[in-house]
Amino acid sequence: MRQTSLKMVHELARKDPRVLFIGSDLGAGTLADMKKEFPDRFFMEGVCEANIIGMAAGLAMEGYVPYINTIATFLTRRCFEQVAIDLCLHDLPARLIASGGGLVYAPLGPTHLAMEDIAILRALPNMTIVAPVDAEEMVRVMEASLDWPHPMYIRLAKGGDPVVSRAENGFEIGRAIQMAEGSDALIVSTGVMTTRALEAARSLAADGVAAAVLHMHTIKPLDAEALLRLASATRAIVTVEEHLASGGLGTAVLECVSDAGLAKRVLRIGLGDVFPEGYGSQEHLLQSNGLTAARIRDTVLTAIGGRAS
Missing domain, CATH: 3.40.50.920 (Rossmann fold)
Known part of the structure; x- marks a missing residue:
């Protein structure tokens, strides 16, 4: 599911010059093709999640649509104030692609389990929260996200999940x-x-x-x-x-x-x-x-x- 979402960021970037990607300490090969094709719209920052939220907010204020990816707990617990003040207060169209929603990171223990992410973000005005069921629905989520006018939290599963969604049901x-x-x-x-x-x-x-x-x-x-x-x-x-x-x-x-x-x-x-x-x-x-x-x-x-x- 994560790979599908990131591939869709690249596809959306090809369609729309507003789209850019911001990662936080991700693997060296993450979105390598997008980095090569759109080096001015690809940013890989270090372990500084609060900073990338502020960075995304500034870019959104300049008319860009930032897609941000890192581990779910780091996008919620670690930088909650920045999400609230920088993104939600200003109602900016940034997309938080949260890897490992729920119990995905079980091998790493409770520090990495996103067990309360929906609860804390649901309390924020202007925030949208989406959790697709499979990789095919993820494609439809990403397509719908491009012109959504509010901040959005996209909760990812581990990937490889059975496909149960149907294209004929659409997505809105x-x-x-x-x-x-x-x-x-x-x-x-x-x-x-x-x-x-x-x-x-x-x-x-x-x-x-x-x-x-x-x-x-x-x-x-x-x-x-x-x-x-x-x-x-x-x-x-x-x-x-x-x-x-x-x-x-x-x-x-x-x-x-x-x-x-x-x-x-x-x-x-x-x-x-x-x-x-x-x-x-x-x-x-x-x-x-x-x-x-x-x-x-x-x-x-x-x-x-x-x-x-």
């Missing part, structure tokens, strides 16, 4: 995509968790439970219209995200449902209020923290009392 920032139909429950997911939500929906269907799946690729602005329309037609809502259960997608869904006065049960699946323990693979941490299709299935059954309508 702020418009969720329904990927399965059902009237018993609504599963709302984002990023690569949508793949597991679909797997859970298939398992439920085999037992006669029809669960709709809404892929909320844009967490902010949330597609309240699609959410409330589907929620009104189902008995309960289950949210799933590779993120803390508090502050992210699940919280956004709860707020939307509550503000609309919709009386629906909402159960959230996410990380608990702890730093995940141990090191290892992303899959190991996903399993040990219950971010699985089996748990989604069981949570849906709990939400609806274990019976189809």
Whole structure:
């Protein structure tokens, strides 16, 4: 997914002279072709994430569209003030391409796990947050990002994820995509968790439970219209995200449902209020923290009392 996003930066740079790239201490070969073709629009800085945010803000003020890439935790925890003041306060069209959203960097431990990135950025006015499900949807995200007038956080998975998105569904920032139909429950997911939500929906269907799946690729602005329309037609809502259960997608869904006065049960699946323990693979941490299709299935059954309508 990361390679797809960076290749798209180069493609966009060919189409639009406003596009430029800023990296923070990335590998020597990163976007080598773009560096060769557009040396004046390629910048590789050192370990100075706060500085590159200010740099991107200045360039955006001069009419450029900066695409910035580094590890998700460094784009959020490390330079939160600069993102808030330099980018969001001025509502500048910079793109934060965040590598390793969620538990991707499990081998490096809790310092590198982007488990609260959505929560802290969702609180910022003007910020847009997008988490595509696969590399093909990433292409559509990048195409849509070019003329988006606000700062944007693009949350990347590790890459190599199964392709479940469909070109015919299109892509529009702020418009969720329904990927399965059902009237018993609504599963709302984002990023690569949508793949597991679909797997859970298939398992439920085999037992006669029809669960709709809404892929909320844009967490902010949330597609309240699609959410409330589907929620009104189902008995309960289950949210799933590779993120803390508090502050992210699940919280956004709860707020939307509550503000609309919709009386629906909402159960959230996410990380608990702890730093995940141990090191290892992303899959190991996903399993040990219950971010699985089996748990989604069981949570849906709990939400609806274990019976189809």
